[in-house]
Amino acid sequence: MKTRKKSFHFIKQIISLCMSVSLLLMCALTATAADGNPNRPPSNEGTIQLEAEQAKLSGGVKVNTNHPGYTGSGFLDGYWNYGGTATFTVNVPAAGNYNVTARYGNAAFNPATVSLIVNGTKIKQTSLPMLANWDTWGIQTETVTLKAGVNKIAYKYDNGDTGNITLDHIRIYPTPPPAPIEAPQGDQLFKADEDFVKPIGRTVFYNDTLWLALSGSGAEFKFRGTKAQITIKGDQVASGLTDYARIGIYANGVRVVDDLLNQSQKTYTVFESATEQDVVIRIVKLSEAMRSTAGIQEIRVNSVDGIHPTQGLAHKIEIIGDSITTGYGVDDVSMMNWYSTAKQDVTKTYAYKTAAALQADHSIVAYSGHGIVSGYTGDGVKNTGLLVPNIYEIIARSAGRIDGNLDVNNSPWDFNKFVPDLIVINLGTNDYSYTKDDPVKQAEYRDAYVEFLKQVRSRNANAHLMCTLGIMGDDLYPMVEQAVAAYSNETGDTNISAMKFDVQLWEDGFGADWHPSEATHTKAANKLIANIKAVMGW
Template structure:
C-alpha cells in the first residue's frame, strides 16, 4: 500500500526514455526554472511556503515533480548541514538522505506510483536480521555471513527472487525444519521455489546466507506466495549477539569431508558455525561480520590491506560508503575472534598487535557501552603461536579490566581434535563448531543470566 499525504497530487511532466535522458542531462547543467527555487539556500529561505502545499518531491516549488527536482535534491544532499524539509522526506522517517533520493529517482522512472513511498506498517513484510543496505527501493542488499530474511505466510508454497554477484548459498528453514540448501549463482535473478505442496495454515520461512562476504553481494527482490499471502513479519529476538572474525567465524569449509580439500562455496555453512549455533542455543539474533584470511595487524600471508577492523565499519564490504550505523542495532554481547591469521607468517610484534587489538576492542566498547565483549582465540593455533596469541590478547583484556571495564573477557577454544574431523584446509568441522558453541553459550549464560 502507498500512502498519499494531504490533497497534493504528484505529476510527471516527462515519461519513458525522455525522462531518462532528462535525468542524465540535468545533472550536468545548472538549474533554471523560472520562478522556481534554484538552490538549497532557496529551499531553506522559503521552507514555510513549500511545506504549506506539501507536494512530496517538489523541491523547486513549481507544483510538478520532475527531473529538475531530482537535480536540486542531489545538490541539497551534497551541501552540509541542510535543514530538515518534510516534503523531501519521501519515506517519512524524519530524515532526508540517499534513501529518499533513490525513491525520487524510482518515482520519476515510473517504478513508484506516488509519493511519499511508505509501506503500510500493518501490511505483510519481512524481518531482516543482519547488515542490509536499504537505499535501493528495488530491494535490500547484503553480503555478510548469517544475514537472514524471515517471513510469516499463509499459502501452499513460497518462492524467492535473489540477485547475486557471486556463487552464494543459502539455508532454507521452514517451520523450524532445515530444508535443502539453495544455490544462487552469479547473475541469477529468477524466482527459486523454497517450498511447495504445503498444508493450509500459517508458516514461517527463513533464508540464511551460508557463504561469506567475499563471494559477493546479494539483493533480495521479494517473496512470492502461491495460494496465499505474506502475513505480518516475525518479531526480532530481544537478545542480540555480534560476531566478528575470520574464516573460523565464517564456517569456512566446515561441511567438507577432508582437510586436504580446498575451499568450495557449497561446503561453507555459517549457519553451522559456532556463532550462529551459539545464537540459537541462547535464542538470540546473530549479526556476523567475518572474512576469511583477515587479521588485526596483518592478514593471512602477511598482507596488510583492508584489515578486519576497517571492513568492520561497512554495510557492504566492497564499499566504504555507506558505513554501518551501529546505533541501528545494539547487541548485549560482542564476540571478537581475530588473530589467527596474524600468526600465519610467524609471531607478530607484540606492541603493534596489542595496540591495534586494544584500539579495535575499544571501538566496540564505545559503540556498545553496556555489552559484554568476549575476546576469543582458537581453535586452529598451537605451539608457540598459541602461547603468544593467548598472551597478547590476555594482555589487552587485563589492561581493560584494570581500567575498570569488567565486561570484557578472554575465552579460549581448545585446539581442534582430529577425532572430531576437519573441514577444508584444516578448518574446524561442524562437530568442532558445535563444541565451541556449547562453551561460548555457557560463558554467556553465566555472565548475563540468559
C-alpha cells in the same frame, strides 16, 4: 511579357532551391535516425548532456583534440595520472534513479576501470570494455541515485582502478520505472522491508530489495496460508564463473533450498500445501561477504492476512571473526582443498549454533583472512589490507555491488539497527601468521587489540565484550588476556572477559585448508554457550 517570363523563371529557381534544401534536410534527418550508431544512447525525455570539457578537472586530467569523433570542443585525457578526476555538475528536477551514460575511449585495458563518485560517495568501480583503437568511442551506462537539485558526478582514477581512458561526454536521464507486477489471483506480493520481515544481521534495503552480504545475514517472516515463493536477485558476480553467493531458505525450521546464486534472478517455491498452515520462513546467506552479495527481491504468498515479521528474540549477540566464523570449508571433504563459497555454511559454525541454542538474534561480522594487526600472510610481511578494524563500521566488505550500483564498502553501518547485549570477538588466527613467536610483534598485536576494543565499545556502549581465541591455534591467547587487562586498566571498563577455545583435534576431522569441521564447531559452541550462561546469566 518578357518581364513576366523572367519573374516566373526566378520563382521556379527559388522553388527548386527550397526543394533541394528540404531534400537535403530530410536525408540528413533520416541518416541521423537510422545510422545505427552504437555510440549514441537512445533519446530519452529529460536527457541532459554534459561535454567533458564542461567538467571541473583535477589531478592531471585535461582537454585534448588529437582523436577524431568527439562531440563538443574536445575530450578529456590525462587519466593515466593517479587521482585524475572530472567532476560534472548536474541539476535534476526530482530525486530518484538516473542512468548516467559515459562516452569513452579505451585501447589500453580489457576492461579499463575508473571510480564513479556521486555527491562525494564512491558508488562503484565502473568497467569500460576495450575498443578497437583510440579513435573509436564506446558508451557505458550506470544507474545512480540523485537528489533533487544540484548533484556532483565524478569519474576518478582511484585506488584499485586501471585508469588510462579518455572521456568525451556524459548523458543523464531518468531510469525507466519497472513494469508493474501482476500476481495470479489469490497471491499477494511483498517487498522484504521491515514492515513485513525481520532483518537478520547487517542488511541494507535498496531499490525495493533487501540485500545480504555478511555470513548469516538474512530475513525471517511468518504467515498463514498455502504457498510461498521467494525471488532472490544476484549482483554482478552471479553472471561470472565462480564465487557465487550460497543461499539457504528454511520453512518451519527445515532447509528447503540450498543453492548457489549463479543467475541474475532465481525464484524458489519454499512452501506449498493443500490446506492452510502456519509457516515461518527464514532466508540465510550461507557464504561470506567478501566474494558476493544477494538480495531478497520479492515474496509471493497465498495467505490469509499477508506476511508479518517474526518477533525479536530475548537476547542479541554480535560475533566478530575471521574465516572460522564464516564457516570456511566446513562442507568440504578434504583439508587439502582451497577456498570455495560453495563449501561455506555459516549455520554449521560455533557462532550460528551458539546464537540458536541461546535463542538470541545474531549479527555475524566475519571475513576470511582478516585480523587485527595483520591479515593472513604467507611470507611474514604484515598484511594491512585485511584488517577488521578498518571495515567494522561499514555494512560489509564485498566484491559484489548491490544492484550493480551501491558499493557497500563505502556505506556506513547504522549501529542503532542492531544493539547487541553481548559481543564475541574471535580474532588472532591470521595475526599469528605475521607475529609467529616474535615477542615484539605479539606485543604489537596486543596493543592493536586494545585499540580495537575501544573502537567496538565506542559503537556498543552497553554490550559485554567477550574476547576469545584458540580453535585453529592458541599461541596468541596470552596476548588476548593481556589486551583485556590493559584495556580495562586504561578505560576502567570492567564489562569485558576472555575465554580460550580448545584447539581442534585430528580425530574430529578438518574442512578445506585445515579449517574446523562441523564436529569441532559443535564442541566450540558448547564451550562458548556454557561460558556465556555463566557470565551473562542467561
